[in-house]
Amino acid sequence: MALKLGWDQARRILAVRLDGMGDVLMTSPALAALRAGHPQMHITLLTSAAGVKLSTYLPMVDDTLEYAAPWVGTSAAVEDTAARDLDFIATLAQGRFDAAVIFTVCTQSALPAAMVCRLAGIGLRLAHSRENPYALLTDWAAETDTSVGAARHEVRRQLDLVAHAGFHTSNERLRLQYGTDDVRRMREALAAAGASAQRPYIVVHPGANAPSRRYPASGYGRAAHALRQLTGYQIVFTGDEHESALIEEATTQMQPAPLNLAGRLDLGSLAALIDHAEVLVCNNTGPAHMAAALGTPVVVLYALTNPQHTPWQVPCRVLSHDVSCRNCLKSQCPQGHHDCLERVQPSEIVRAVLQFIPAAGKLAAPGAKPMPTLMSVTS
Numbered sequence: 001m002a003l004k005l006g007w008d009q010a011r012r013i014l015a016v017r018l019d020g021m022g023d024v025l026m027t028s029p030a031l032a033a034l035r036a037g038h039p040q041m042h043i044t045l046l047t048s049a050a051g052v053k054l055s056t057y058l059p060m061v062d063d064t065l066e067y068a069a070p071w072v073g074t075s076a077a078v079e080d081t082a083a084r085d086l087d088f089i090a091t092l093a094q095g096r097f098d099a100a101v102i103f104t105v106c107t108q109s110a111l112p113a114a115m116v117c118r119l120a121g122i123g124l125r126l127a128h129s130r131e132n133p134y135a136l137l138t139d140w141a142a143e144t145d146t147s148v149g150a151a152r153h154e155v156r157r158q159l160d161l162v163a164h165a166g167f168h169t170s171n172e173r174l175r176l177q178y179g180t181d182d183v184r185r186m187r188e189a190l191a192a193a194g195a196s197a198q199r200p201y202i203v204v205h206p207g208a209n210a211p212s213r214r215y216p217a218s219g220y221g222r223a224a225h226a227l228r229q230l231t232g233y234q235i236v237f238t239g240d241e242h243e244s245a246l247i248e249e250a251t252t253q254m255q256p257a258p259l260n261l262a263g264r265l266d267l268g269s270l271a272a273l274i275d276h277a278e279v280l281v282c283n284n285t286g287p288a289h290m291a292a293a294l295g296t297p298v299v300v301l302y303a304l305t306n307p308q309h310t311p312w313q314v315p316c317r318v319l320s321h322d323v324s325c326r327n328c329l330k331s332q333c334p335q336g337h338h339d340c341l342e343r344v345q346p347s348e349i350v351r352a353v354l355q356f357i358p359a360a361g362k363l364a365a366p367g368a369k370p371m372p373t374l375m376s377v378t379s
Contacts (some may be wrong), residue, residue, distance in 0.1 A: 002166055003037055003137065003165065003166035003167065004165045004166045006099075006123075006124055006138075007037070007099060007124060007139075007165045007166060007167075008166075010037075010041075010098040010099040010124060011038065011040055011042060011097070011098055012042050012044070012096060012097045012098045012099075013034055013041065013042070013043050013044070013097065013098065013099050013101060014044050014046055014092075014095065014097040014099070014100040014101070014117065014122060015031055015034065015043055015044070015045050015046065015048075015061075015100075015101050015102070015103065015207075016046045016100060016101065016102040016103060016113050016117070017045065017046070017047050017051060017074065017103045018027060018046070018047060018048050018051075018067065018069045018072045018113070019047075019048060019049045019051070019072065019105065020048065020051070020209065020286065021051060021053065021054045021286040021289075022285060022286040022288070022289045022309065023051075023105065023154070024045075024047055024050075024051040024054050024055075024058075024257050025054065025174055025175075025176065025286065025289040025290065025292075025293060026154045026155045026158065026174065026289055026309070026312065027103050027154075027155075028058055028060070028174050028175040028176070028285075028293070029155055029158070029159055029169055029171070029172045029173065029174060029175065030101075030103065030158035030159050030161065030162045030167075031043060031058065031060045031061065031175075032060050032169045032171065032175055032190065033159065033162045033163070033167040033168050033169040034060070034101065034162055034167050035060040035165065036168070036169050037166075037167050038167060039207070041061060042063075043061055043062050043314060044061075044062060044063040044064065044065060044097070044269065045061045045063070045064045045065070046064075046065045046066075046067055046092075046119055047057070047064065047065070047067075047304050048066070048067075048068070048072070049066055049068070050286075051064075051066075052064050052066045054267060054269055056267075056268070057176050057177050057178055057267065057268060057271065058176070058177070059143045059175060059176060059177045060175065062230075063227050065092070065095075067088055069070045069112070069113070070085065071109075071112040071113075072108075073088065077264075082246035085116075088116075088192070089116055089119050089120050092122075093120040093121050094115070095120075096118070096121075097122045098122070098123060098124060099123065099124035099125070099126070099285075100113075100114075100117040100124065100125050100126070100155055101126045101127070101161065101162060101165075102114060102117070102125065102126065102127035103127075103158050103161065103318060104127065104128060105154065105157075105308075106128075106143065106145035106146075106148065106151045106152075106157065106308070107148065107329060109129075109130075110127030110128060110129060110133075110135055110137075110357065111129065111133060111137075112126075114125070114127055114133060114136040114137050115136055118135070118136060120319065123138070124138050124139065125137045125138050125139070126138070126139040126140065126141075126161065126162075126164065126165055127140055127161070128140070128141050128142075128145075128157075128161060128230070129141075129142070129143060130142075130146070131145040138304075139164065139165055139342060140164075141160065141161055141164045145157065145308075148306055148307070148308075148327045148329065149307060149327045149370075151306075151307065151308045152308060153201045153308050153309075153310070153312065154308045154309055155172070155174070155312045157308070159224075160281075169286060171314065173292075173293065173312075173313050174269055174289060174293035174312055174313070174333075175181060175232065175290050175293060176290055176293035176294060178268045178269075178271040178272055178275075178297065179268070181268070182266075182268030182271060182272045183267045183269075183272045184314050185265070185266070185268070185269040185272075186265065186270075186272040186273045186276075187271060188271040189261055189264045189265055189273075190236070190259070190261075190273075192264070193236075193259045193260065193261060193264070195234055195236065195259045197276065199233075199234055199279055200231075200233050200234070200278050201233055201234035201235065201239055201259075201276075201278065202227055202231075202233050202234070202235055202236070202238070202278055202279050202280075202281065202353065203236050203274055203277040203279070203280045203281070203282075203287075204220055204223075204224050204235060204237050204238070204239075204240060204250070204258075204280075204281045204282070205237075205238045205280065205281070205282035205283070205285070205287045206220040206237070206243070206246055206247060206250050206282070206283070206327070207239040207240070207243040207246055207247075207283070207285065208283040208284065208285040209285065209331075210303075210305070210331035210332075211285045211332055211333075211343075212303050212305050212328075212329065212330055212332055212333045212338070213284050213285065213303040213305065213331075214246075214283055214303075214341070215283055215301035215341045215342075215344065216341075216342060217246050217247070217249040217250040218249060218250065218252075218253055218347070219342075219344075219345075219346045220250045220281070220346075220349075221249070221250035221251055221252060221253025221254055222253045222346040223281070223346040223347075223349035223353075224237075224244045224250070224253075224254060224281075225253055225254045225256060225323050226347075226350045227323075227350055227353055227354075228254070228258070228345065230350070230354065231354075231357055233278065233357075234258075234259060235254070235258040236257065236258070236259045236273065236277070237250065237251060237258055237261065237262065238261050238262065238265060238270060238273065238287070239262045239263070240262065240263055241262060241263030244262045244263065245263055247260055247262045248260075252313075253274065261273070268288070270287070271290055271294065272344070274287060274290050274291050274294055274296050275294040275295075275296060277291075277296055278296075278297070278357065279296070279297045279298070279299060279353050279356045279357070279358065280297070280298045280299070280300075281299045281300075281349060281353060281377065282299075282300060282301070283296075283297065283300065283301050283302075284300055284301075284302050284303055284304070284305075284309055284310075288300045288311050289309075289311065289312070290315075291314060292312045292313065292314040293312065294309040295314060296314070297315040297316065297356040298311050298314060298315075298316045298317075299316070299317045299319065299349060299352045299353050300316060300317070300318050301319050301320070301341055301344060301349070302318045302319060302320045303320065303340050304320050304322070304323060304326035304327065304328075304340040305326075305327070305328055305329055305340075306327060306329055307326075307329075307332060315356065317352035317355065319344050319348055319352060320340050320344065321340050321341070321342075321343035321344055321363050322340070323335075323339050323340045325340075326340065
């Protein structure tokens with residue numbers, strides 16, 4: 001399919017994805033499809049603070065703009081005034097963009113962003129829309145994900161959107177790129193914690209922004225203890241500095257204490273760590289999608305708040321307990337029981353991880369994946 005009339009002349013595209021890091025990662029195949037549209041395509045990503053941190057590692061993104069949009073729940077606390085929004089529209093107009101593609105989850109409306117782009121003088125505007133947007137969008141795909149339980153995977157949704165204007169990619173994998181400096185920092189962090197990058201390890205990431213998506217930390221600790229006993233692998237816990245207490249709760253289940261890199265890794269060195277891991281164990285959160293981009297097997301404790309964010313095109317096991325209140329879309333469990341996660345037993349995590357381990361019992365270093373040494377690693 002050729003590019004749609006008008007889009008075939010677009011060279012400066014604004015890609016709007018105002019959500020979290022995982023959402024931006026799941027949009028990376030669609031961004032790659034935009035990049036493939038023309039060799040001189042210039043893509044600016046308009047995103048959240050979390051998306052800005054990720055953008056450095058997305059090879060198809062040329063520039064980044066940050067905007068705490070008042071209609072997005074993840075926006076950071078800022079001086080929320082109309083003057084701030086008008087100033088941002090003026091800044092956007094200076095970019096002289098030919099077109100904007102507005103990426104949203106199925107529960108969001110693209111129309112506030114469409115109005116901002118229209119006021120900024122962006123001539124072509126594409127998004128999903130439930131209702132007829134009239135002049136707010138020049139091109140729109142009718143919203144088909146009207147039921148959360150039957151919604152497309154988030155990656156497929158965004159690929160379908162750009163295909164509406166004729167953009168396609170033959171590689172639908174998530175994209176994430178890091179470099180040799182990230183590998184060096186990862187190795188230094190491991191060495192400082194008393195670990196060896198040459199021995200195989202499993203990464204456990206027990207945090208998540210939404211409490212409803214967090215499997216109990218003690219359960220992670222019991223599963224990690226059993227895995228260390230069964231495999232002989234190093235167990236490496238990760239998270240930011242705000243998740244230190246959560247990780248400490250998990251590691252009380254383990255003697256001796258496991259390796260704890262909480263707050264010691266930036267995004268690039270975390271990517272290098274996950275890439276070299278045998279398996280990642282985590283909740284439905286950004287690192288699960290990093291593992292998918294890097295091809296690392298992932299066991300995800302998946303809260304049934306929404307179904308369309310499972311790991312994409314990577315060996316994985318998705319663990320949850322079915323509940324009648326699934327697809328609630330809540331950040332806090334509205335029932336108070338958290339059964340979709342808490343009824344998953346640590347032994348189920350262990351069995352799932354062992355499916356990705358080459359042999360039972362004590363395993364030695366030759367089973368580890370080779371350490372990346374290229375100038376950059378791209379999946």
